[in-house]
Amino acid sequence: MKDTNGSGIVLASYGRGVLVQADGTTLHCALKGRNQRIVCGDRVAWAMAPSADGPCIQSVEPRRNLIERIDARGRAEPVAANIDRLAIVVAVEPAPDWFLVDRYWAGAQLKDIATALIVNKQDLGTDAIASQIAVYRGLRLACLEVASHTGAGIEDLRTELADGATLLVGQSGVGKSSIVNALVPEVAAQTAELTREAEGRHTTTTARWYRLGPASAIVDAPGVRDFAPPASLVRAAERGFIEIHAQSVNCRFKDCHHMEEPGCAVRTAVINQLITARRYESYRRLHRLYEKLAR
Ligand SMILES: Nc1nc2c(ncn2[C@@H]2O[C@H](COP(=O)(O)OP(=O)(O)O)[C@@H](O)[C@H]2O)c(=O)[nH]1
């Protein structure tokens, strides 16, 4: 007999329903109401609803965290829940937007999520970006070089991601989906098919959750450029920049924003090249963005 209820994890959300990985099977589940907002990574309970002609979501477990992106109108839009690690993907081609990398890292820091940098397309060489990668290594950010096309570094990456759920972010074209394909080819093909069926042609920006191992998963999240900061931290962008946060204890004013204030130890550190000017510029941009969001 077929199960009439159970629990599972949401692989993708497509507006009118969600794709759920239940025990040994994958189900399309309808949402209970219009206001039920469910994202990939959510743990849910489902049941066959007599009124509906298929399984329906009954409840959602409390989330450990929720990653939200900022949409074009400046509003927070949920992307994925229960994330343990952010993996920022870059490549020599397309040329990296380092401000974007800094904002991703800062967004993760503000949510207490571990971060790693994946340098993909190693087969094309990495000379053009080596100096910037050295900056991140110097700041103790884990950096892994891989090539999803040749398989180079993929087994090391698998080991690195063996625990918990990792959210992949990065510019379009850096190879996020190719990395998922290199790690879990069968799962990737199956999930793509199942979500295509349900989504139709329109949605290309839905995050998708792929099981990696018994206790791990990888989430491909296209179209994420800025994370919504936790409201409580809107005025503390500096916590996303470890080297700026470290210098801030020496600023004259305790609530220094490191913008124009006199006696700012952060600006002195930039002049003395203890903080790279580019990272400081990233901080200033993020600070302005958060101020705009707070208004
Ligand atoms: N040379 C090279 N190209 C790659 C590699 N990984 C992905 N690509 C190419 O980069 C392009 C974008 O890949 P895709 O996975 O769609 O990127 P996404 O937009 O980040 O998901 C495609 O043309 C891939 O074939 C790699 O390791 N080496």
Ligand SMILES: [Mg+2]
């Ligand atoms: Mg993709």
Ligand SMILES: [Zn+2]
């Ligand atoms: Zn300061």
